[in-house]
Amino acid sequence: MTGPGGSRAEVIVVGAGAAGAAAAFHLASRGRDVLLLDGATFPRAKPCGGGMAASVQQLFPFDLRPAVDTVIRRVCFTWALEDPVQAELPGDAPFWIVRRSLLDSFLSEQAVAAGARFHPRTWVERIARRERSWVVAIRAPDGATANLESVAVVVADGSESRLAGPLGLGPRQPRYASTVSVEVDGPVEDPAAARFDFGLVRHGFCWAFPRHGGYSIGLGTFIGREDLAAEAVLARLLPSLGFPAEAGLRTTGRLRIWDGHHPLHGDGLVLAGDAASLCDPFLAEGLRPALLSGCRAATAVDHWLSGEALALEGYTATMRQEWGESMAWGRRMAQVFYRLPKVGYQLGVKRPTAPRRIAQILSGEMGYGDIAQRVIRRLLFQRG
Numbered sequence: 069m070t071g072p073g074g075s076r077a078e079v080i081v082v083g084a085g086a087a088g089a090a091a092a093f094h095l096a097s098r099g100r101d102v103l104l105l106d107g108a109t110f111p112r113a114k115p116c117g118g119g120m121a122a123s124v125q126q127l128f129p130f131d132l133r134p135a136v137d138t139v140i141r142r143v144c145f146t147w148a149l150e151d152p153v154q155a156e157l158p159g160d161a162p163f164w165i166v167r168r169s170l171l172d173s174f175l176s177e178q179a180v181a182a183g184a185r186f187h188p189r190t191w192v193e194r195i196a197r198r199e200r201s202w203v204v205a206i207r208a209p210d211g212a213t214a215n216l217e218s219v220a221v222v223v224a225d226g227s228e229s230r231l232a233g234p235l236g237l238g239p240r241q242p243r244y245a246s247t248v249s250v251e252v253d254g255p256v257e258d259p260a261a262a263r264f265d266f267g268l269v270r271h272g273f274c275w276a277f278p279r280h281g282g283y284s285i286g287l288g289t290f291i292g293r294e295d296l297a298a299e300a301v302l303a304r305l306l307p308s309l310g311f312p313a314e315a316g317l318r319t320t321g322r323l324r325i326w327d328g329h330h331p332l333h334g335d336g337l338v339l340a341g342d343a344a345s346l347c348d349p350f351l352a353e354g355l356r357p358a359l360l361s362g363c364r365a366a367t368a369v370d371h372w373l374s375g376e377a378l379a380l381e382g383y384t385a386t387m388r389q390e391w392g393e394s395m396a397w398g399r400r401m402a403q404v405f406y407r408l409p410k411v412g413y414q415l416g417v418k419r420p421t422a423p424r425r426i427a428q429i430l431s432g433e434m435g436y437g438d439i440a441q442r443v444i445r446r447l448l449f450q451r452g
């Protein structure tokens with residue numbers, strides 16, 4: 069590879085999405101020599117609603133607002149477009165809609181400003197151990213192949229990760245949610261309201277997030293290999309927002325969701341973001357865990373490079389404690405909720421406290437475990 073710094077780096081970060089760019093920024097800020105590689109051309113589009121709790125700001129020393137498109141002040145839940153529940157979000161738990169093309173490029177720019185070298189349009193084909201180094205085989209933008217070397221590697225190549233499995237990291241058989249995203253341009257009824265419907269999608273939900281000049285719409289199904297029946301759902305959802313049924317461009321995809329505690333580290337190697345199957349199996353929140361894991365991975369790799377032998381084990385343990393424990397409850401709740409969604413909607417979502425609880429979950433103020441304990445206490449109390 070040509071370019072400043074040549075073919076060696078202390079740390080190679082694979083993937084410049086939310087997780088990889090966050091890791092590259094924090095490593096470069098700590099003075100590490102970082103090479104950030106991504107196969108895509110930047111800025112790149114990414115099918116994503118862009119809903120993100122403002123609390124992620126605490127993970128960065130710079131202002132994230134240049135990437136923020138909209139601030140959400142209220143949420144509206146429906147069951148098959150009926151039976152609405154609307155609630156103001158508490159001021160202390162605001163929710164942002166970001167444009168992924170903006171956010172990911174912005175984070176990469178911050179990484180470069182901190183000293184990282186960023187090579188877009190560079191695909192990583194393989195990663196292999198050679199003595200005390202990692203050899204990262206790449207295909208450069210001109211099609212040429214080359215081997216790069218580093219002491220440590222952060223793997224953050226997203227939900228379609230082809231690198232995590234062969235490296236023995238994360239779940240052996242990842243679990244996926246099926247998704248469809250639709251971007252529609254046109255008038256927005258309430259630019260500060262995010263809409264969620266739990267009755268249109270079987271075993272899942274759909275959402276409409278306002279952004280400047282239109283909506284980011286998404287559908288996701290979370291248990292089994294359910295057919296999303298997206299066109300039938302969109303034929304009802306889009307007209308309810310004032311758009312023709314066929315409006316917008318559909319992108320189908322799949323999203324690795326959290327499915328158990330797994331090792332996220334190897335020898336000089338860590339896994340972050342979707343590649344690590346961190347996405348919330350109940351609400352499909354993937355941005356916050358991607359950013360959190362990128363930051364925690366950077367700290368761990370920095371300590372490991374400084375000679376702290378157990379720092380990478382510490383990363384797996386931290387992600388388990390800070391994220392996985394809550395997701396274990398989230399998965400249990402998703403399995404109950406999405407099997408009996410109508411009951412879940414009536415008894416859960418329609419509770420007066422539900423919008424605040426959901427905001428608290430999404431902001432990280434509360435975990436699913438806290439919710440589960442409240443539900444158990446309520447049931448015990450009612451029975452007693």
Ligand SMILES: Cc1cc2nc3c(=O)[nH]c(=O)nc-3n(C[C@H](O)[C@H](O)[C@H](O)COP(=O)(O)OP(=O)(O)OC[C@H]3O[C@@H](n4cnc5c(N)ncnc54)[C@H](O)[C@@H]3O)c2cc1C
Nearest residue numbers: 083085086087107116117118119192225226341342354355
């Ligand atoms: C339809 C949809 C809607 C969503 N909405 C939301 C939402 O509203 N809020 C939320 O929190 N989450 C949402 N998510 C989840 C969220 O988008 C992901 O969790 C998030 O993108 C994870 O970031 P990441 O950095 O791990 O992966 P990515 O953002 O996917 O980044 C991975 C990067 O790796 C690169 N790459 C892959 N393989 C290679 C390779 N071999 N060599 C080099 N580069 C490679 C890719 O080009 C990509 O840039 C949504 C997901 C979907 C599918």
